[in-house]
Amino acid sequence: MSLTPEEVDHIALLARLELTAAEKELYREQLSSILDHVALLQKLETSHIPPTSSVLPPHSRLREDEIKTGLSKDQALRNAPDENRGQFRVPPVLDR
Amino acid sequence: MAPLNEFGVSQALELLHTGKVSSLELTQDCLSQIEKYEGELHAFITLTPEKALHSARIADEQLSGLRRERQPIPSLLGLPIAVKDVLCLQDVRCTCGSRILENFIAPYSGTGVQKLLDAGVVPLGKTNTDEFAMGSSTENSAYGPTHNPWDLTRVPGGSSGGSAAAVAAHLVPVALGTDTGGSVRQPASFCGVTGIKPTYGRVSRYGLIAYGSSLDSLGCLAHTAEDAEILFHLMAGYDEMDSTTIDRPVPDKVCVKGGDLKGLKIGIPSQYFIKGIQPSVENAVRLAITEMERLGAIISEVSLPHTEYALPVYYLIAPAEASANLARYDGVRFGLRLPSKDLLEMFTKSRGQGFGAEVKRRIMLGTYALSTGYYDAYYGQAQKVRTLIKRDFEEVFQSVDAIAAPVAPTTAFKLGEHRDNPLAMYLEDVFTLPANLAGVPAIAFPVGFDEIQLPIGIQLMAAPFREDILFRMAHVYQQSTDWHKRKPPILN
Secondary structure, three states: OOOHHHHHHHHHHHHOOEEEEEEEHHHHHHHHHHHHHHHHHHHHOOOOOOOOOOOOOOOOOOOOOOOOOOHHHHHHHOOOOOEOOEEOOOOOOOOO | OOOOHOOOOHHHHHHHOOOOOOOHHHHHHHHHHHHHHHHHHHOOOEHHHHHHHHHHHHHHHHHHHHHHHOOOOOOOOOEEEEEOEOOOOOEEEEEOHHHHHHHOOOOOOOHHHHHHHHHHOOOEEEEEHHHHOOOOOOOOOOOOOOOEOOOOOOOOOOOOOHHHHHHHHOOOOOEEOOOOOOOOOOHHHHHHOEEEEEEOOOOOOOOOOOOOOOOEEEEEEOOOOHHHHHHHHHEEEEEEEEOOOOOOOOOOHHHHOOOOOOOOOEEEEEEHHOOOOHHHHHHHHHHHHHHHHHOOEEEEEEEOOOOOHHHHHHHHHHHHHHHHOOOOOOOOOOOOOOOOOHHHHHHHHHHHOOOHHHHHHHHHHHHHHHOOOOOHOOOHHHHEEEEEEEHHHHOOOOOOEEEEEOOOOOOEEEEOOOOHHHHHHHHHHOOOOHHHOOOEEEEEEEEEEHHHHHHEEEEEHHHHHOOHHHHHHHHHHHHHHOOOOOOOOOHH
């Protein structure tokens, strides 16, 4: 199968990736060839097979709801690209 | 006595704990070996020699105090190790081989790493990896590739290629690695060392920066199965910080007991001995199986009929999980942020320029497989076929204790060989992916060399939580062979 340039644009937007024109064309070709390869799976009849999202046996283990110390505010902000008064600062989300 | 950096884990611990050598001496020998070879190998992204020397001095004080007072000594006290750079080690930067995390300082240590720190290890630095562990050659690192110590023009395998090269070149006795589709086993094979990929759920993933969360596992690379088992044993176990860890007792170490392979049943899956496999690889693996038979194992043919589907299943599920996991790199709380006029542009620019080619390729692929209209056909179908692959293993482990197979179809390939063909690179993982999809443990260790003296590895897989079988088999084999003792020619 062959992806169209519009499909590549759409996927890149969903993935929040800014791509150059050259990258878009490269990924269009490479993803098309990878999708051709994975089409092998369509041969298998699986209507009665349950999906595996985790290999683990079903289990749930809950812990006591105890208050424990986590990262301090300073530790949590240490890697912040931009901060202001103990908070992460980002560009405007809404127009003023 | 040999240079101290050439000792394995168990020998080094013996020397440290009896006071014959100090942690400072051992650490200094490792650091000088690194100084000598790191320029050619590029096994590390970040080295922390001052921290290491400081920790070694503290370890030495503790060692002499505990010996004087005849107190028990923490089991790894004073042992130098290296840590793959996708594992958080507190207050050291963790790049994941990516520009997007170039300045990220880990605010805490992951559980596996912390357990080893509690046992007294001395970390020397963070080893090179394909970006976010996505790759089979360590060429996808934003910090440049690692070179294979056996032939500097070749890749060390990946994604734990830095750890494999560091151990093979005796820069450090043992190094941590992670394995999502073969990233411990394949570099172990390419570099002639031993690597363990534990059962999914056996070792906590807390502090292992996520790639494919249903597949990721934390293991290690060492010179012997005995050494690998020592670290595995400490890292394994339930962790309340990772709800996918299973609360099951970790069996006692088996490598100390030696022994034979009497009565152990080994299955040989025909699907792993296919056309296209390098003849010297197949030959060495078959000879190793014959040796195991001589040591008492019972060999039989088995079938894993859905093996050919593992590659397409993996390359839908892993990218799908990656596309979700890597959504967190948005420039808000950590990582690269590029100047931009609004929030959307901040996301797209920071991610577009912060991620490398392979990571973007997998995010694109995974996003497509999860997108409306394609979810059932791609991701949903892959999850169903994953069930069939898992059932194959369950069936086979009804009748055998372990499965033996090659680790990879070839020995180490040339740097740049698969640069323009991602699918050819993905095919390197064809024999290692099934264990991750089924969640079973696997070990890789050296069983010979090809015509140009590149190491060849074998892979053994066992039923979930039966790492003990794998360690026993590898340990018995290593006691009767010396492939694992060979040294790369650059060291001579």
